[in-house]
Amino acid sequence: MRVLEDDLFPSTPGKVKIERAGSMNRQLHRCFASTSTMFLWALFLVAMTASYLSFQSFVDTSSKYFAASWGGLHWERQIRASAAPRRPPGSADGAGMSVLVTGAAGFVGTHCSLALRKRGDGVVGIDNFNSYYDPSLKKARRSLLASHGVFVVEGDINDGRLLAKLFDVVPFTHVLHLAAQAGVRYAMENPTSYVHSNIAGLVTLLEACKDADPQPAIVWASSSSVYGLNDKVPFSERDRTDQPASLYAATKKAGEEITHTYNHIYGLSITGLRFFTVYGPWGRPDMAYFSFTRNILQGKPITVYRGKNHVDLARDFTYIDDIVKGCLGSLDTAGKSTGTGGKNRGPAPYRIFNLGNTSPVTVPNLVSILEKHLRVKAKKNVIEMPGNGDVPFTHANISLARQQLGYKPTTNLDVGLKKFVKWYLSYYGYTRGSKNL
Numbered sequence: 065m066r067v068l069e070d071d072l073f074p075s076t077p078g079k080v081k082i083e084r085a086g087s088m089n090r091q092l093h094r095c096f097a098s099t100s101t102m103f104l105w106a107l108f109l110v111a112m113t114a115s116y117l118s119f120q121s122f123v124d125t126s127s128k129y130f131a132a133s134w135g136g137l138h139w140e141r142q143i144r145a146s147a148a149p150r151r152p153p154g155s156a157d158g159a160g161m162s163v164l165v166t167g168a169a170g171f172v173g174t175h176c177s178l179a180l181r182k183r184g185d186g187v188v189g190i191d192n193f194n195s196y197y198d199p200s201l202k203k204a205r206r207s208l209l210a211s212h213g214v215f216v217v218e219g220d221i222n223d224g225r226l227l228a229k230l231f232d233v234v235p236f237t238h239v240l241h242l243a244a245q246a247g248v249r250y251a252m253e254n255p256t257s258y259v260h261s262n263i264a265g266l267v268t269l270l271e272a273c274k275d276a277d278p279q280p281a282i283v284w285a286s287s288s289s290v291y292g293l294n295d296k297v298p299f300s301e302r303d304r305t306d307q308p309a310s311l312y313a314a315t316k317k318a319g320e321e322i323t324h325t326y327n328h329i330y331g332l333s334i335t336g337l338r339f340f341t342v343y344g345p346w347g348r349p350d351m352a353y354f355s356f357t358r359n360i361l362q363g364k365p366i367t368v369y370r371g372k373n374h375v376d377l378a379r380d381f382t383y384i385d386d387i388v389k390g391c392l393g394s395l396d397t398a399g400k401s402t403g404t405g406g407k408n409r410g411p412a413p414y415r416i417f418n419l420g421n422t423s424p425v426t427v428p429n430l431v432s433i434l435e436k437h438l439r440v441k442a443k444k445n446v447i448e449m450p451g452n453g454d455v456p457f458t459h460a461n462i463s464l465a466r467q468q469l470g471y472k473p474t475t476n477l478d479v480g481l482k483k484f485v486k487w488y489l490s491y492y493g494y495t496r497g498s499k500n501l
């Protein structure tokens with residue numbers, strides 16, 4: 065009982081103190097022990113959380129990387145398969161080439177890629193699918209290419225790492241460089257996009273080509289617009305090209321000078337092609353023949369520009385199949401680049417060709433042909449050409465291309481527009497007799 069009392073009510077105050085102190089110590093010790101255990105646990109949890117979070121961020125970063133449109137073993141396999149030539153061994157045309165086509169989901173890029181693939185060459189495309197015009201048309205072109213075994217990488221020619229990787233995976237024999245910011249009048253709205261694609265992008269591509277081993281031969285799209293205010297007709301490659309009328313033209317002219325430098329210093333084989341207003345199926349919606357067709361079918365007015373003194377504007381409209389032949393002829397005759405490891409080992413070809421049709425047609429005439437094939441009258445709004453970079457006419461002299469590439473255009477505007485209209489109606493789902501026509 066006493067023991068119990070002593071235990072419950074101790075008679076010796078000191079003892080109580082000591083005992084209390086001891087018990088407090090024990091409690092404190094226990095408490096401290098449990099606090100340090102808790103502290104250790106907390107530390108452990110913090111460490112676990114931190115490593116979990118960093119693992120998550122690694123997973124996120126990697127998944128972002130792997131979700132990006134390029135990279136990885138599967139991607140490399142697709143690139144190699146697409147780049148492999150499939151010409152029958154011992155065929156008259158040789159082993160076939162491996163061509164990197166920039167702007168492959170663009171109008172000319174799609175047609176050239178298909179033509180190369182069809183004759184057994186290996187083709188890999190690259191395109192940034194930007195929204196200068198409806199990207200769904202570019203995606204439809206990519207699907208068309210995919211159905212023929214041509215793989216298109218989604219990426220920008222300003223991405224030097226991507227280009228280096230592509231040359232790492234495939235020893236491309238040729239580059240067909242068609243990626244560009246196109247359009248003459250849009251340069252007033254968005255000048256920097258021309259510098260970005262046509263100057264910076266071109267230099268990034270040339271750097272990758274010069275570093276590649278083997279160096280590819282390069283065929284690229286310049287433009288008839290480089291003739292600018294030149295009024296000596298027909299335009300010949302020897303005529304002046306130092307009076308551009310638009311920033312677009314100036315960037316294409318700059319491209320001719322820049323490629324010359326890479327030819328001179330690094331021995332890159334260069335062929336620049338001055339395209340003259342290319343048109344046809346799967347074309348560019350920003351161009352007059354395309355937007356006129358859309359507006360005419362929708363019953364909307366079209367704006368027809370007219371030159372000074374009521375002179376009609378005229379263009380040497382060139383059908384896409386003719387341009388494709390010119391591009392393939394250029395690739396076939398390009399001649400090799402001579403450099404290795406960034407060093408020039410001898411002179412390499414530097415060529416420039418006009419690819420036109422040699423028979424200019426006025427814009428009002430273009431409209432009449434469209435009206436005939438669409439069987440709809442256009443609502444025309446004729447205005448004087450604003451100072452927007454347009455030139456009054458273009459007309460190609462193609463003797464050089466004829467002689468050196470065997471280039472011989474065969475499609476006139478009437479036949480070419482008929483084919484375009486047929487494609488347009490089927491692509492956009494119009495049927496003859498529908499209320500739209």
Ligand SMILES: O=C(O)[C@H]1O[C@H](OP(=O)(O)OP(=O)(O)OC[C@H]2O[C@@H](n3ccc(=O)[nH]c3=O)[C@H](O)[C@@H]2O)[C@H](O)[C@@H](O)[C@@H]1O
Pocket residue numbers: 246247248286287288289290339340341342350351352353367368369370377378379427454458
């Ligand atoms: O040959 C070239 O180098 C250039 O050809 C075309 O440029 P452009 O000839 O201006 O082609 P469109 O935009 O289709 O214009 C054709 C004609 O129609 C006229 N037009 C255009 C648009 C419009 O609403 N109304 C109109 O009368 C233009 O002034 C021009 O005379 C392409 O758009 C350029 O990318 C290419 O580089």
